[in-house]
Structure formats: C-alpha cells, structure tokens
Amino acid sequence: MADSSTPNTSPQAAVSPDTKPRSAGTPFDSQRPGVDIILRSSDRVDFYMHKFVLSLASPIFESTFIIPQPQTADDGPPVVDLPEDSPTLESILRLCNPVPPPTFTRIADIRRVWEAALKYEMDGVRAGVLVFLDSFLDKDPLGVFALGCRANREDLCQAAATRLLHHSLRSIQSDELRYLSAYSYSKLAEWHARCCDAAAEVTTKRYWFASNGVLSLWEARCQCTNCWLPDHTPSQNRWYACQFVWDYLRRAQGILESSPRSAAITSEDVIGSSDIWYPCTCSSITCGTRYRHYEWERRTIPMILGQNVDRAVSEVRVAVKTISCV
Structure with a gap:
C-alpha cells in the first residue's frame, strides 16, 4: 500500500536573503577543525561540514563537490545553499555524523527529514530517521502508517495498523493523512472493518x-x-x-x-x-x-x-x- 508520490514539505517562513547568516550550534559550528564546506539552510543558518563525510552519506553531494565551489569573500569554506530549514538540516547531519542523534516531537519533522534524505539519496539517513517513528505509535498511529506506506516499510505499516485497532477509525485524525493515498487508506479501512466484524x-x-x-x-x-x-x-x-x-x-x-x-x-x-x-x-x-x-x-x-x-x-x-x- 505504498504511495509513490512525494508531496511537498510544509511551507516554511520566508527569510530575507539580506538576513545575515548565523552559525549553527555545536557540533556544527565554525570551530570544528578541518571544515571545508558550509551548508546554508533556507533560514540562513550555516552548518560547517566535511566534504568527505557528506560524500560518503550522499552520492548527490559527492557529485556536487566535483564542481568547483565559489569561495566566500573572507576566504572561508565555500557555501552551498539548500532549501531545507535548519531543524531539518541539523537532524539530517546528526544522522550521518558520529554525534548525538536528533530528537523529534512531531511526525511532520521526521517526514521532512525522510523526504530530504530521499532527495539527496541518503539511504542511511532514510532508514535511521524511521526508527524514531516507534515513539509515535501510541500518539499518532495513523501518521506512522502514512509515512510507513510512503517508505515501503511493511513492519511500520503492520505495527501502526495494529495500534489503530485501539481506536474507532472514524474518529481518529492525523495531519499526516494528507500524505496518504486514497487507495492506501481504503485498504486500511477495509482491514479495520474486517477486524471489527471478526471481533x-x-x-x-x-x-x-x-x-x-x-x-x-x-x-x-x-x-x-x-x-x-x-x-x-x-x-x-x-x-x-x-x-x-x-x-x-x-x-x-x-x-x-x-x-x-x-x-x-x-x-x-x-x-x-x-x-x-x-x-x-x-x-x-x-x-x-x-x-x-x-x-x-x-x-x-x-x-x-x-x-x-x-x-x-x-x-x-x-x-x-x-x-x-x-
């Protein structure tokens, strides 16, 4: 029941291009030794990174770094502007670096990281971020089911569908439902109804x-x-x-x-x-x-x-x- 479509992420607050960039916090600040690239988020936050690490994590970044990057005015590392906001970008970088993992309070944040990892072909990040869905099975099983379908993860679909038996499917809601295809939802509703009949x-x-x-x-x-x-x-x-x-x-x-x-x-x-x-x-x-x-x-x-x-x-x-x- 996977949905192959990839909806756009939620709209982000516009940030003026004239806004002065600010450095990300530890461990992605400018004090890191050996930094040779800056990833700038859509809200003008600079993440100081190593090209080698990014190249291992993403073939998209690897091919990007083959092209010479323009130097900054102060002779600092070259800057690559990305469309992701700083929370999303920080979570991605935490999942592909030997640093403490990110924390998530909403499925929407996990989805945005997963979508970005899909775009940059970061298979390790895509798999790693889905682990955090387990903590949302009780709070938002329908949301977990929606993302599990898009990620083609049968185990997540089954776990979320089983949790949904704790609820009347007619009454439960999730903001993530907009990313679930009508076909997938109809199959879920059909299975839930059969469980109700059997019970x-x-x-x-x-x-x-x-x-x-x-x-x-x-x-x-x-x-x-x-x-x-x-x-x-x-x-x-x-x-x-x-x-x-x-x-x-x-x-x-x-x-x-x-x-x-x-x-x-x-x-x-x-x-x-x-x-x-x-x-x-x-x-x-x-x-x-x-x-x-x-x-x-x-x-x-x-x-x-x-x-x-x-x-x-x-x-x-x-x-x-x-x-x-x-």
Missing part, C-alpha cells in the same frame, strides 16, 4: 462458553423469568444465563463493532459493577442464584471473551497481508 462475531458464538454460576447448559437453574433467560442466538447447544450476562455481551458487541480489541470490553465501565452482577430479583425461594455476588464470573467471562476476540482479530491480521505496503 464482534465472537460475542455471538458459544464455543468459548463454560458452565459456571451464571451460565448453564441445557437447562435453567430456576423456573422464574427474572434471573435465568435462554440464549436467543442460534447455537448447537442451548444456553441459559442471568440477564446481566446477556446485557454485557450486547454492550461488548456494540463496542467491538468499532474498537476490536480485548481492552475495550474489559474495563469496569463496560463490564459493570458488582451490584449489577447480583441477581436479587428472583421470586423463587429455592433459587440458587439469590443474594450472591458473582465476582469470579464477572472477571472470568470478560477475560475469556477478550482472549478469543484478540485471537480472532490476530487471524485477520495474518490473513490480510494487503494491510501492509504493496
């Missing part, structure tokens, strides 16, 4: 049921119509359960239809309090479910359901390889 379907199946204090196979444990109700879902076996069990399954089904993961249905808000799992409405004196708390069942049923939901969704993930780049 929600588990609530209608009974293969994971087991008899316990609130679930009974073949017969109700009380003849009243308040505490033991039959299952209305077609099944090979006939199950009876307390009303709050069927209510919980309906709540879980509704949630899984948009958020197909176990964590979405095992929270206290979804399961319900202990008071809800307490069948005290029975009119029969002989009913064995009267005046009992079913805390074990309240924990176990959602846990087992969640395990089967995750298993069903994982099978969709393995089967639908088109979620990754093509």
Whole structure:
C-alpha cells in the first residue's frame, strides 16, 4: 500500500536573503577543525561540514563537490545553499555524523527529514530517521502508517495498523493523512472493518462458553423469568444465563463493532459493577442464584471473551497481508 508520490514539505517562513547568516550550534559550528564546506539552510543558518563525510552519506553531494565551489569573500569554506530549514538540516547531519542523534516531537519533522534524505539519496539517513517513528505509535498511529506506506516499510505499516485497532477509525485524525493515498487508506479501512466484524462475531458464538454460576447448559437453574433467560442466538447447544450476562455481551458487541480489541470490553465501565452482577430479583425461594455476588464470573467471562476476540482479530491480521505496503 505504498504511495509513490512525494508531496511537498510544509511551507516554511520566508527569510530575507539580506538576513545575515548565523552559525549553527555545536557540533556544527565554525570551530570544528578541518571544515571545508558550509551548508546554508533556507533560514540562513550555516552548518560547517566535511566534504568527505557528506560524500560518503550522499552520492548527490559527492557529485556536487566535483564542481568547483565559489569561495566566500573572507576566504572561508565555500557555501552551498539548500532549501531545507535548519531543524531539518541539523537532524539530517546528526544522522550521518558520529554525534548525538536528533530528537523529534512531531511526525511532520521526521517526514521532512525522510523526504530530504530521499532527495539527496541518503539511504542511511532514510532508514535511521524511521526508527524514531516507534515513539509515535501510541500518539499518532495513523501518521506512522502514512509515512510507513510512503517508505515501503511493511513492519511500520503492520505495527501502526495494529495500534489503530485501539481506536474507532472514524474518529481518529492525523495531519499526516494528507500524505496518504486514497487507495492506501481504503485498504486500511477495509482491514479495520474486517477486524471489527471478526471481533464482534465472537460475542455471538458459544464455543468459548463454560458452565459456571451464571451460565448453564441445557437447562435453567430456576423456573422464574427474572434471573435465568435462554440464549436467543442460534447455537448447537442451548444456553441459559442471568440477564446481566446477556446485557454485557450486547454492550461488548456494540463496542467491538468499532474498537476490536480485548481492552475495550474489559474495563469496569463496560463490564459493570458488582451490584449489577447480583441477581436479587428472583421470586423463587429455592433459587440458587439469590443474594450472591458473582465476582469470579464477572472477571472470568470478560477475560475469556477478550482472549478469543484478540485471537480472532490476530487471524485477520495474518490473513490480510494487503494491510501492509504493496
């Protein structure tokens, strides 16, 4: 699902060509020994570099340096003007020099570095900058997916798509969505919908049921119509359960239809309090479910359901390889 197009980077603030250039900070300032080239960013920041290092990192720079560069008025190193802004250029240079790596607070900054590295054919920088996407998987999985598609990185696409199962795809947004093709997004939405269907379907199946204090196979444990109700879902076996069990399954089904993961249905808000799992409405004196708390069942049923939901969704993930780049 890779998008082969390369959109323009976000517009940068215009800087007057008359603005006096300023030196970059350490380790790219003018104090470095052996400096023989200056890279000047679009916002007039000078990075003092070594041609040899840049030539190893980029064949584009290597071919550029074959052409004699004009000397500066003060007999300093020649200057090469670049269209990238100083934060982008500094990140690129940190990734191809033996200095501390850059830090990123936005996916947009990673994207700009990746796009520049693509332009300058800096394969090491392109691969290196994508490592930083891992820290954005929880904050912006859709953004990670978008850049993963453009970079043809199946592992990033899969990781981001899996994180997106924690959300309703209809509600999650990302500024990076503008760089994702309609085709790629449609394949993601298709896979997400299939995961939702697989997860929600588990609530209608009974293969994971087991008899316990609130679930009974073949017969109700009380003849009243308040505490033991039959299952209305077609099944090979006939199950009876307390009303709050069927209510919980309906709540879980509704949630899984948009958020197909176990964590979405095992929270206290979804399961319900202990008071809800307490069948005290029975009119029969002989009913064995009267005046009992079913805390074990309240924990176990959602846990087992969640395990089967995750298993069903994982099978969709393995089967639908088109979620990754093509």
